[in-house]
Amino acid sequence: MTLRWEAFLTHVQERGEYDTPQEADRAARVVLALLGAHLVGHERAELAARLPETYALILLNPLQADEPLSADRFVRATAAWIEGATKETAEWDIGAVLSVAADAAGEELMQRILLQLPPGYDLLFGRPQPL
Template sequence: MKERGEYDTAEEAERAARVVLALLGAHLVGEVRSQLAARLPEGFALILLDPLQSAEPLPPSDSSALTAAWIEGATEQTATWDVSAVLSTIADTAGEDLTGQILLQRPVGYDQDR
């Protein structure tokens, strides 16, 4: 992910991954969430499985704003980059079938962040 997001350090890449996974995890439900967690390293899986749950999907336009709010010094533009880097890495890790199931839980347009 460090290369995909063109981060200067592994710490920057990890920070972005943690924030995006926390937001994604709050909006995924059912077995999709646990199946994705099973394919992630333990530390990231625990973030994804955090018990916080949203009552509704996260609109695509809000994902960058929320991400920016959680990353010190981020703007919506840099947060969009972070979301894209993390989601494309997740897609590679999850595989085509699980990625499709994840996207089915997202609102229309969410996959444009990928």
């Protein structure tokens, strides 16, 4: 089931404790653009189908990545794209956005997404995997 834009943004705003929907939207756009560069094939398309159209298009038309970023480098890249962000605030932004995306994805799709990504992304999605 696809989340409506307002519902997605409200969840991100609540989880990120943002003062305004604009702050939540900015975080969602940056995080999903970076994530889209790391997902391919059916998993990226399936996740996009479960997101509001605005964010689905961002995920499907990502920034191009030369190589998969480790979870730590993903955090640093996010910080670089958000004005005034630090590593800590970027982790907060990523957690707010990706946990909502993970809820929309569901467990089965999340397992397949995490298989595509380098180790450590499970924590960014708020879905720690057993060792």
